[in-house]
Amino acid sequence: FAIAFFFSIIRAKIMISSESLWLTLMTCPPFGIIAATLVIGYVIFEIGFFFHYQWHLVPRANQVLYHAPAPFRDYMEIKDREKLLLRIIHRISARIPNKCSNAKNGSGHLHDNSAVDSSEACYNFIESWFQKKSDDTKYDRFSEEFDMATLDVGLCPPPPSMIRMAWSSVGGNTDDSLKSSDSSSVLDEGEQSSHNEECNKKQNGQARRENAMPKMGKLQKGNMDEFLSWALFGVPFSTAQSNPDMQQALDKFYTILQTDGGLTFEPGHNPNYKPRSFTFEKVKALYRPFFIYASVALMRLAGDCFLYAIGFRQYSCKRGLRYWHRPAEQQCGSPFLFFHGIAPGGHAPYIPMILFGVLKGQLSHKHRDVFLFENKPISYALCFDALSEKDTIQGVLEALQRHIPTSTSLTVCGHSFGSCQLTWMVKSPEIKSRIRQLILLDPVSILLSEPDVVVNFLYNRHEVECQQSGHSNGWIERLIRFCNETKIHLVASSEMFIEYYLRRNFAWYNSEIWLQDIPHDVKVTVFLAERDEIVNTQKIERELELHNSRVSREACNSVTSMGPLIKKVIWKDVGHAHCVMNPERWSDINQVMRKLESQIMNEKSCQKVK
Secondary structure (H helix, E strand, C coil): HHHHHHHHHHHHHHHHHHHHHHHHHHHHHCCHHHHHHHHHHHHHHHHHHHHHHHHHHHHHCCCCCCCCCCCCCCCCCCHHHHHHHHHHHHHHCCCCCCCCCCEECCCECCCHHHHHHHHHHHHHHCCCEEEEECCCCCCCCCCCHHHHHHCCCCCCCCCCCCCCCHHCCCCCCCCCCCCCCCCCCCCCCHHHHHHHHHHHHHHHHHHHHHHHHHCCCCCCCCHHHHHHHHHHHHHCCCHHCCCCHHHHHHHHHHHHHHCCCCCCCCCCCCEEEECHHHHCCCCCCCCCCCCHHHHHHHHHHHHHHHHHCCCEEEEECCCCEEEEECCCCCCCCCCEEECCCCCCCCCCHHHHHHHHHHHHHHHHHHHHHHHEEEEHHHHCCCCCCCCCCHHHHHHHHHHHHHHHHCCCCCCEEECCCCHHHHHHHHHHHHCHHHHHHHEEEECCCCCCCCCCHHHHHCHHHHHHHHHHHCCCCCCCHHHHHHHHHHHHHHHHHCCCHHHHHHHHHCHHHHHHHCCHHHHCCCCCEEEECCCCCCHHHHHHHHHHHHHCCCHHHHHHHEEECCCCCCCEEEECCCCCHHHHCCCHHHHHHHHHHHHHHHHHHHHHHHHHHH
């Protein structure tokens, strides 16, 4: 009786609901009115978000242009900062080939021009960290001023910009910066003629730059005070002036620059130079509608739902680090830790690459624990809160302790900005001893003290060119330049919370990975894109070659303090982050990881036998 009564009530409610629904449909306004109401409501909401963005978010981002810098992890004491300066100068000097090392003069002694070359290289390195005011110097092509700032004797030239490649296809002239400067190939008459023309162009360009030098002048001590105070103390020069320890350290810096770099600076301040102290500058963000952030949030939600469906679970650490983890069904390999780069949606765009490319076959994610760590401020999230290096390290340790034994070795991978977090892992005593494989994809952490990454990402190259050249070329070149040179600026570097993170919470001096600091028993692979718009691929490639030559040389003497031999893979004719969406690149990463894992397993077997 109770069951029959219950079903009768449900039936009556259904009939009433059906009648009410019919009446509602008959009396509701037309579809057009509903659509118009939704559109008007959305527009009103977007207007409200715009004013919230301009009146609250932008002022908050620029509320404090200077705050106490993060501690220098490896150089805690102010007096120790000279070691960092020495390290940078020695690395620059090591890239200088001694042109006359094999040529002896009449007395049997070697000619020594390396001091002059080293001095010029060190000066150009420092100068490239400065912005120059406009002058009337004309340039033949876009980005020539940028090349002038980084291309000098002994420094590896930056990769050719996309504009030069595209311009060459429509008949423009380009410099063949991909060819080695010490090439000894034989040229025929036609090639020799074109080579001579190219040399004349370079000489003419150099002459114009030399003629322009008196107008711009050179860096003076006042400019260097500003730059060194920011770079090595993280404070304005006015603060360094009032600190006796910093003043003493500054004096020591100038002694090092003179003795090791061959540089002296005249008293005064050249107003034509302004240091790129990006952590002191205002956040220069472009407004994005709330629709953009909502779309990214939906993409991230879709990615999270997919991860949950295939067995991943999300966790939060005590200090705020969040990550996704999937346990291995059958442990056959080392756990895989991944740190994403600056990207809309954070880890979401990387899911296909990781699960269906990098971790497939023998490296399947079913055969190993997989950790995907999040970094919200660089993921198009409405978030000002940024985790420090210490918080991140503690979070990773907590995640490892929660899921895997403490003796398990690790495979750590990072893309682009994620390579900076890999630096933190390598410098952590608790984690670096467990790392057996290190995978760096489009890494920005190598040679981070060089200006290339900062200039290419945070500074709109189009603005730099307009300021310095004072003219523009044809509409075709402007269109190509807009499409290829500013896409990074439009998509990522001009977003509010990404800018805030980099300008207020990014300690470059703790994020640069020095190759010799990597434990010698770690298998390291660096994947680089030949046409990378952010990373100076050729310079990093040469640095890797120099590092490997030093390691091989010292290995003969049983010295292991120089770090491991590093394998490099150069992807031809592709740009930054091309590997994220290209299955062929996924296969390349997978093959290299399989080989290295086999080597690791063989080494373990040999150790057990011994």
